[in-house]
Amino acid sequence: MTTLLSIRDLTVRYRRDGVEVPALKGVSLDVKAGERLAIIGESGSGKSTLALAIAGLLAGSAFAGGAIEWPANQLQTFHSFAPPSVLPDISPTRGEISSSVAGSPLATLAIGESGRDSSISPQVGEMSGRTEGGVTERDPSATGANLAPTLGRDIGFVFQDPSSSLDPVMPAGKQIAEVARTHLDLTWPDAYARAKTLLERVRLPDPDATLRAYPHQLSGGQKQRVAIAAAIAAGPKLLIADEATSALDTIVQAEIVTLIRRLVAEDGMTLLFISHDIALAATLADRIAVLRHGELVEIGETDQILNAPRHAYARALLDAHLGLDAEPLLDRQGASA
Ligand SMILES: Nc1ncnc2c1ncn2[C@@H]1O[C@H](COP(=O)(O)OP(=O)(O)OP(=O)(O)O)[C@@H](O)[C@H]1O
Numbered sequence: 001m002t003t004l005l006s007i008r009d010l011t012v013r014y015r016r017d018g019v020e021v022p023a024l025k026g027v028s029l030d031v032k033a034g035e036r037l038a039i040i041g042e043s044g045s046g047k048s049t050l051a052l053a054i055a056g057l058l059a060g061s062a063f064a065g066g067a068i069e070w071p072a073n074q075l076q077t078f079h080s081f082a083p084p085s086v087l088p089d090i091s092p093t094r095g096e097i098s099s100s101v102a103g104s105p106l107a108t109l110a111i112g113e114s115g116r117d118s119s120i121s122p123q124v125g126e127m128s129g130r131t132e133g134g135v136t137e138r139d140p141s142a143t144g145a146n147l148a149p150t151l152g153r154d155i156g157f158v159f160q161d162p163s164s165s166l167d168p169v170m171p172a173g174k175q176i177a178e179v180a181r182t183h184l185d186l187t188w189p190d191a192y193a194r195a196k197t198l199l200e201r202v203r204l205p206d207p208d209a210t211l212r213a214y215p216h217q218l219s220g221g222q223k224q225r226v227a228i229a230a231a232i233a234a235g236p237k238l239l240i241a242d243e244a245t246s247a248l249d250t251i252v253q254a255e256i257v258t259l260i261r262r263l264v265a266e267d268g269m270t271l272l273f274i275s276h277d278i279a280l281a282a283t284l285a286d287r288i289a290v291l292r293h294g295e296l297v298e299i300g301e302t303d304q305i306l307n308a309p310r311h312a313y314a315r316a317l318l319d320a321h322l323g324l325d326a327e328p329l330l331d332r333q334g335a336s337a
Contacts, residue, residue: 180194
């Protein structure tokens with residue numbers, strides 16, 4: 001398997017009320033193209049921060065250091081704690097990403113723009129705009145080509161709560177079509193046709209009616225299916241699902257997991273599945289990475305993590321699950337999607 005994404009020594013700190021809160025402490029890992037990697041850990045362990053950093057969605061209050069490299073794109077992004085003086089038109093508190101391609105000029109990319117603290121609860125309707133702003137080419141010497149992976153086009157992101165990630169005043173079909181129109185350069189009729197196909201693919205019962213439906217007219221599970229359709233509308237290589245089933249009841253949760261597994265397989269996507277639930281993660285992940293207090297304490301094949309965890313914390317997560325219920329940890333079939 002080739003490497004889609006390499007994270008090197010990624011460190012993120014947030015500034016809150018004048019105090020710096022460490023969220024990630026030197027995390028390094030590779031994500032292989034086509035794999036399903038789960039990131040697990042308890043609340044506050046840094047899972048969402050890792051997902052947001054990869055997607056270029058870190059809040060403006062975040063300092064990022066280390067490197068995120070995309071070898072398949074021949075793109076390297078380096079985070080560093082840049083002093084404010086080198087970031088003249090962006091927030092003084094955020095980090096900087098720069099990118100370089102062998103033999104080409106260095107491009108500088110910035111993340112975490114000013115006022116983006118609210119970007120943790122984006123709306124799909126805004127996603128394309130935010131996406132383009134999320135990783136911004138800033139190098140005056142660069143050729144002009146934006147080499148960074150783009151959220152929406154290269155990276156699909158599914159958030160925990162579809163009620164906040166979907167725009168409440170925009171019909172579901174338009175929210176999906178907008179992503180396709182923006183990133184695939186489709187006309188509106190073609191984008192709507194693609195939206196309808198996607199609604200069929202996520203198995204919504206009446207795609208024509210759902211195209212016109214507003215989010216409040218849909219159930220939680222249906223809204224999450226719409227959000228997933230929007231996330232994959234432009235055919236991203238990487239799908240990030242950040243606690244995408246946590247707001248749903250158990251049966252719907254299993255259906256959404258099965259849906260994600262099927263779509264990832266059909267489209268040949270790489271999946272980053274963020275969850276606090278090791279049992280849920282084990283149902284679809286090839287590998288599991290365990291975060292604790294911002295550190296990567298263990299990463300390995302799912303079977304190895306479940307059967308022979310090396311780190312006491314991974315063992316504790318397993319024991320906690322087994323203490324709560326006895327559902328099989330390796331039921332990879334799931335419910336019908
Ligand atoms: N925008 C922010 N501003 C300040 N601190 C933040 C911000 N986002 C996260 N943090 C802090 O960073 C740490 C890691 O948070 P993060 O949300 O990444 O963890 P998590 O594992 O995803 O938790 P959860 O499962 O509860 O979402 C926590 O201490 C959290 O309070």
